[in-house]
Amino acid sequence: MPLDALCLTAVASELRRKLTGGKIDKIYQPSKDQVLLYIRANAENVRLLLSASPGHPRAHLTTLSRENPGTPPMFCMILRKHLLGGRILSLEQPPMERILDFHLEAADELGDRVERRLVLEAMGRSANLILLDGEGRILDCIRRVEGDLAQNRRQVLPGLFYRPPQPTGKPNPLALDPSSLRQALSNPTGREPDKLLLDTFTGLSPLLARELAFRAGGDGEALALELEKLSNSARREEFTPFLLVREGRPVDFSFLPIFQYGPSTESLPQQSFSALLDTFYEEREQAERVRQRGDDLVQAVKRACERTRRKL
Numbered sequence: 001m002p003l004d005a006l007c008l009t010a011v012a013s014e015l016r017r018k019l020t021g022g023k024i025d026k027i028y029q030p031s032k033d034q035v036l037l038y039i040r041a042n043a044e045n046v047r048l049l050l051s052a053s054p055g056h057p058r059a060h061l062t063t064l065s066r067e068n069p070g071t072p073p074m075f076c077m078i079l080r081k082h083l084l085g086g087r088i089l090s091l092e093q094p095p096m097e098r099i100l101d102f103h104l105e106a107a108d109e110l111g112d113r114v115e116r117r118l119v120l121e122a123m124g125r126s127a128n129l130i131l132l133d134g135e136g137r138i139l140d141c142i143r144r145v146e147g148d149l150a151q152n153r154r155q156v157l158p159g160l161f162y163r164p165p166q167p168t169g170k171p172n173p174l175a176l177d178p179s180s181l182r183q184a185l186s187n188p189t190g191r192e193p194d195k196l197l198l199d200t201f202t203g204l205s206p207l208l209a210r211e212l213a214f215r216a217g218g219d220g221e222a223l224a225l226e227l228e229k230l231s232n233s234a235r236r237e238e239f240t241p242f243l244l245v246r247e248g249r250p251v252d253f254s255f256l257p258i259f260q261y262g263p264s265t266e267s268l269p270q271q272s273f274s275a276l277l278d279t280f281y282e283e284r285e286q287a288e289r290v291r292q293r294g295d296d297l298v299q300a301v302k303r304a305c306e307r308t309r310r311k312l
Contacts, residue, residue: 003058003122003277005096005203006230010239010255011060011273012093012100018046018061022088024104029076030066033142035129039088050120050129052142055288056281057127059100059120061274064282075129078140082106082116082131096172096203098122099164123165128156136162170202174231182224193223207252214260230256241276242267250280 003011022041029035037048049062072080086106093100102118115134121127129142140158147155154163171184187196193213197204204212212230216223233239233256244252246265252258253276257267270276 003098004205004208005098006208006234007205007253007255007273008059008098008100008122009093009096009234010237010241011058011277012091013237013239014273015048015059015061015100016091018042019048019088020090022046024083024086024088027076027079027084028066028068029073029079030068032073033127033129034066035076035079035142036062036066037083041088050118052120052122052127052129054125054127056284057098057120057122057124058277058281059122060277061272062278064278075140075142079118079131082139083118086116094164096174097164097167119162121165126165130156130162132162138162168202170200172203173197173201173227174203174234178224178228181227182221185220185224185227187220193218197223197227207254207258211254211256211258211260239273241270241273243270243276243280244268250283253277253280 019039019041022039024037025040025045026038027035028038031053033052033054035050037050039046039048046061047063049058049060051058083104083106086104089103089105091100091102098121100120100122102120104116104118105113106116108114116139117132117134117136119128119130119132121130127143128145131139131141133139138156138158138160141156143156144158145153145156147153154165156162171180173181173184176184184200185196187193191199193216194206194209197209197212198206212223212226215226239255240257242254242257243250244254244258244261244265245268246261251265254267255273258265259267270279
């Protein structure tokens with residue numbers, strides 16, 4: 001599943017404990033949509049991966065080695081200019097949004113302490129990583145976006161003030177009292193419970209909606225109780241990373257055990273969310289790298305064949 005808002009809340013809680021007060025020692029950009037920060041925090045050195053990949057947007061600590069290009073990309077150079085030697089002051093996440101906002105203190109060209117922000121929008125094909133100054137103006141971004149009024153698409157370009165994505169307008173299920181929650185879950189048209197959850201509330205993934213519906217067993221009151229339990233756990237930040245494994249291969253992940261698939265899929269608890277995401281995405285990215293190299297090889301052979309055909 002993609003990293004949904006609640007799972008990202010669990011990741012943010014873990015990163016907040018690990019990184020607050022940490023100093024950024026090195027910055028690399030191993031691929032066009034991934035940035036790696038080497039941070040000294042709590043008397044240990046850690047590596048923070050920030051990915052704005054449309055297929056795998058995420059943030060977590062990583063222990064995996066990644067090959068860096070010989071010449072750093074321009075975005076990496078700008079990050080180094082503004083953030084090297086800086087400290088992470090705080091990490092914020094808008095409620096039930098797939099956005100992480102790192103607040104940092106760094107030094108400018110004159111050596112004065114200035115505020116900087118690094119915003120990760122982990123939102124699928126709209127994923128982005130954006131560097132802001134203390135006033136909220138965009139210094140640069142990993143993916144520049146031209147505005148399009150016809151498609152209601154915002155501009156994300158250097159020099160503009162940062163505007164976060166428009167909220168969906170759906171209520172946050174964690175912010176509703178029991179009475180409002182049950183009113184929102186009224187289902188006069190008889191929709192499937194998981195579809196009802198997705199259509200009614202913001203921040204819930206299809207996997208989580210199906211799991212809550214499965215646990216409720218088709219009962220509306222039980223569904224409200226499951227949502228209440230989820231809200232209480234989220235407020236207390238009681239999250240446990242689970243890797244879903246089927247036939248020996250990781251197929252998904254969650255912050256609570258998943259029972260909807262029955263005995264064919266195991267929910268294996270993991271040491272941390274960072275370890276979970278490292279394990280889950282490494283296999284997928286490795287498969288993508290192999291597929292991409294295969295595609296490149298096929299294209300190279302086609303070009304060579306076409307040149308030979310023209311010569312003949």
